[in-house]
Amino acid sequence: MTQETQQPQQPIAAVDAADERLVRVVSPADYLRQLGGRLRGGDLGMLPVIFGLIAICAFFYSREPTFLSSRSLVTMTLYAAPLGIIALGIVLVLLLGEIDLSVGTVSGFTSATTAVMFVSHGQSLALSILVAIALGAAIGGGYAVLYVWIGVPSFVFTLAGLLAFEGALYWVLGDQGTINLPRGSGLPVFTRQKFLTDGQGYALVAVVVLVYVGSRLWTVRQRRAAGLTPPNVLGIAIKGGALAVGLGWLTYYLGIDRGWGYLPVLFAGLVVLMDLLLRRTRWGRYVYAVGGNEEAARRAGIRVGLIYGSVFVLCSTFAALGGVLVAGQLTTVSQSSGTTDTNLTAIAAAVIGGTSLFGGRGSAYSALLGILVLQAIRTGLNLMNVDSDVRLIVTGAVLLLAVAIDSVARRARSSSGRG
Template sequence: MSFADKTDERLVEDSSPKAMLEGFVRRMKSGDLGMVPVIVGLLIIWVVFYSQNERFLSSRNLVELLLSSSAIGMISVGVIMVLLLGEIDLSVGSVSGMSGAIMAVLVVYHDWSVLPAIGVALLAGLAIGVVYGLLYTRFGVPSFVITLAGLLAFLGLQLVVLGDNGTVNLPGDSWLIDFANFKFLSPLASYVLAVLAGLAYFGGRVLTIRKRRAANLSAPSVLSVAIRAALMVAGLAYVAYYLNLDRGIGYMPLLWILVIVFMDQVIRKTRFGRHVFAVGGNEEASRRSGIRVDRVYVAVFALCTMFAAFGGVLAAARLQSVAQSSGGGDTNLMAIAAAVIGGVSLFGGRGSMYAALFGMLVLQSITSGLNLIGVDAEVRYMVTGGVLLLAVTIDSLSRRARRSSGRG
């Protein structure tokens, strides 16, 4: 065997089950937990509630669970962006309610078509985030104070927008209501989507392998990637089959998941995303390396409030109306808790966009399960608080483990 052949062999990572298990154990010991705690927690929650009521894992309940998760889950996507910087936005609930009110009032009272009304609502959310970012970067006002003020201010503005009636009902024949409540993929389309997802994963990983090998870096074998892609297709196809026993995959949950996948690519594969992680990890070092830190903050705050506005529009469509209570209650709690429970570090610089998906599924699973077994609302709040505290504790312990292992 030639030297070149030996070099090529070393560029291929050991993808055997034993090597993968050893690598997994090493990451766990070093505090690199990733999505493992939330996935394990979700499985435990599902097993516990299924043992209490078999209807919990029925296809009907799971379809409803996804529909109920989408609106606040969309808000949580923006919250993750802010948390990656080590900041917080306490106003996402108020911004979502106000944005939903703007959209509804334009449609019902001013005879706007739905799409332009949604555009105005999203622009309003975007503008709010830009103001937050400027207040933070130009005047040094803490994000906690800025967004707490926003929480109160936009709650009041929502009441002004809604006017004396206090409630605006969307037209029953609106395509937006149809989209959020009654539109589902056909079984064939859901299976095709599963195959396309697997092919997209395989193609993306193969491109990454080629780039790494061209740079003389180690990379997994194409065979191991093909096996993972096949397993992904099989898993997604089964999920589609099971959900199709009821109504299937709703358009609104599908939109939410596609947004998560897109934003995951943005934060992992683009320069902007790398800058977000860098600023969240060490702001001063990022500034000295040439990153325009202020622009990153403004952009992230703007994205957060825009996603809050998007979630408010989806919530209005789901409920078919906007009221004075829209965006209130536990909207803030659920959106922020979903991101934290999903594994995004409160200390900044670490997290995945898929935290919005799994964290929201955990919270909605708790709500759905407790409702099925007839437990009162106060218990749900206590359980949710306990799960949130556990998630933050795990984050703190894993951060300590990373420091002791020298991984940051």
């Protein structure tokens, strides 16, 4: 037996462990150090909106304890979901540094199309909804052509769309002006009366926790196979346990009234799906790359036009879906559908939730957090019997504060070399 075979084999260090320039997050102390460095560099993420939401809830609860009652929270989630779906599309557009000012009127026009087909022409509800969503996707495709092939700025063609689709809404409704959806039809029942049972709610929580823990363990396996330092398994277990406890308690508390509505569950599912697409797919990485620096992305071989086109299509599709769901909640479509503050609410929710107006930074969860902030403000002020003009002033002030925080953080990132 040779001397080489007698020596024990040394474990091979991970690739990122061998390079001190690479940031590794293994222990809780590593995570805290990384978090502190990000905050000092202006990378605030969603922390401002989370703290803001906590402060808003604490303020309204101190003034009106029923604000955090089970019934109030159930109602809040129900009415936040449709506008949150529209805001989800705005998040995607803002990630590219663009804007869509027409999501409100697109939602009104497509919902009117659904109502006319279903009520006036006797078509099936499923077909009417599918036509509305397809119409929304076609509108997004038209926007993509205007932007990619002709070079019209998004502000211009979406402003034109805001006006044009408001006219189309009036044209579709015609002399009727208002169409009422039958309350017993599928859409109003789905958006207003469908709730998970307690057993279904807890089963959904278990599925969510298992999917989260499973995805993180899969990441551990992939990083080990690539020779990189895997995430801390204890940290994954702690986060999974906290998620289970938090969602389980929320399910119990909402169950005191009616429980989880189908509509908020659909909204949350779309948020999670878009988050996975943005973080875990090549398309999502390309979206951030184009939003961060379009020219650099083009030189790297990314098909920039395809990315812009897909995002505009998704944005208008989400607007159409959100508009149809709003119509189901209100059980009516009128000439005011989507033409009031829908545009501003969706854009404000995306920005307040932490999506940067300068592109390249944000998350699908921005739509969820942002619309919860706005709905909390609306619900709290309504409980305090405050006039609607004050609500608009407060919403505008919160939006201005969010943009100011984003601007300050952007300067801090630039000075620290984080971009």
